[in-house]
Amino acid sequence: MPSKKPRLMTYTEQETIDKFETISKQENRSMSKQLEYIIKKYIQEYESKNGSIIIQNNSHFGDININK
Numbered sequence: 001m002p003s004k005k006p007r008l009m010t011y012t013e014q015e016t017i018d019k020f021e022t023i024s025k026q027e028n029r030s031m032s033k034q035l036e037y038i039i040k041k042y043i044q045e046y047e048s049k050n051g052s053i054i055i056q057n058n059s060h061f062g063d064i065n066i067n068k
Contacts, residue, residue, distance in 0.1 A: 008035075 024034035047053055051067040 008039075 020034070021031055024031045027034060027037075029037065043053070054065045054067055056065060
């Protein structure tokens with residue numbers, strides 16, 4: 001089933017992809033779900049150290065403020 005979520009793309013070396021795929025399989029996640037998990041975890045850690053990130057405009061290049 002196709003997702004309605006926005007897509008995030010990156011370029012990286014094949015070795016990085018292969019290792020990431022191995023980790024994803026060990027964690028019983030697809031690579032997409034694993035990446036989503038990692039990004040959300042990073043955001044939580046960042047906000048716990050730096051304060052909440054408030055998105056004022058929901059566009060790709062919207063204004064971003066960090067509440068400390």
